[in-house]
Amino acid sequence: MLSQMVRPTHQIGTSAPTKSSGATRRKSAALVAILAAAGMALTAASAIAAPRSKPNQIRYEYVSPKNPAHQAIHDQMKQGRALEHLQELLSPLRLPYPLTFKVAGCDGVANAFYDDEVITVCYELLAEFLKNAPNRDLPLGVTRADTILGPALDTFLHETGHAVFRMLQIPVLGREEDAADQFSAYIMLRLGKDEARGMILGAAYQYSLHVPEPQVAIPIEKFSDEHSLPAQRAFSMLCIAYGADKKLFADIVEKEFLPRKRADGCEIEYEDLTFAMTKLISPHIDKRLAKKFHEVWTRTVSARRARFNRP
Numbered sequence: 001m002l003s004q005m006v007r008p009t010h011q012i013g014t015s016a017p018t019k020s021s022g023a024t025r026r027k028s029a030a031l032v033a034i035l036a037a038a039g040m041a042l043t044a045a046s047a048i049a050a051p052r053s054k055p056n057q058i059r060y061e062y063v064s065p066k067n068p069a070h071q072a073i074h075d076q077m078k079q080g081r082a083l084e085h086l087q088e089l090l091s092p093l094r095l096p097y098p099l100t101f102k103v104a105g106c107d108g109v110a111n112a113f114y115d116d117e118v119i120t121v122c123y124e125l126l127a128e129f130l131k132n133a134p135n136r137d138l139p140l141g142v143t144r145a146d147t148i149l150g151p152a153l154d155t156f157l158h159e160t161g162h163a164v165f166r167m168l169q170i171p172v173l174g175r176e177e178d179a180a181d182q183f184s185a186y187i188m189l190r191l192g193k194d195e196a197r198g199m200i201l202g203a204a205y206q207y208s209l210h211v212p213e214p215q216v217a218i219p220i221e222k223f224s225d226e227h228s229l230p231a232q233r234a235f236s237m238l239c240i241a242y243g244a245d246k247k248l249f250a251d252i253v254e255k256e257f258l259p260r261k262r263a264d265g266c267e268i269e270y271e272d273l274t275f276a277m278t279k280l281i282s283p284h285i286d287k288r289l290a291k292k293f294h295e296v297w298t299r300t301v302s303a304r305r306a307r308f309n310r311p
């Protein structure tokens, strides 16, 4: 409809005589009026098409499990108000539509996904985290609870990354799966210091850093996956954390959970992530709510790294 109004205007404009007569001027004035009206119609249409983004858009649902074996997970999550805490953490996000977090049974498949403004984390996946959790606490002060809650939180935040990129039409350079991992690590670093450390180390544990063998044999097709390999995801998460606070995470390098070679560049990796989050996501964050629910203890990187500046 709009293109029909604009096209004839363009044709008349290009064929207009160079020396303008009174009639042409009147015609031009009429065209300006039509264009202005078209512009207004466009503004009105886009106002209807795109609802205004606002904070407090997170909803949640603890779906009753179909498999009785998952009832305990459902009850513990509900009792611990897990999804309510997640709702608080993400309440500063300004979104155009509500985003619903669900824990639900997935007919035996251990998975998590985002679809149609709903993030579903399957009880089957949470059961796997429980099964893989160690029976005792680990070195670096990582508790059994960290190794369950950390990956659960990471899973929700990773899916939130996908949701945010799509709902806010955030451009993603590189693989979206890696970007979603980075989004998750960044949000985890907005928790309190101790909690963030526990969640990150717990999530890294579940990403198979606990595999004791330094050499692994992997089928070649694993490298074709859209996600990075689990160990790579663990190293990247630890790198972002170390880059954010070298003191808090010093022991992961000292005890060689994160190789020194990678660690040396983590400050820059964290700055890159912070730069992207500040440019792309911060405009969609409600500052008042962020002050209430996010803690600020990591390095803040306000400008692009100095090495990119001209001398």
Ligand SMILES: [Zn+2]
Pocket: 158, 159, 162, 177, 180
């Ligand atoms: Zn993903």
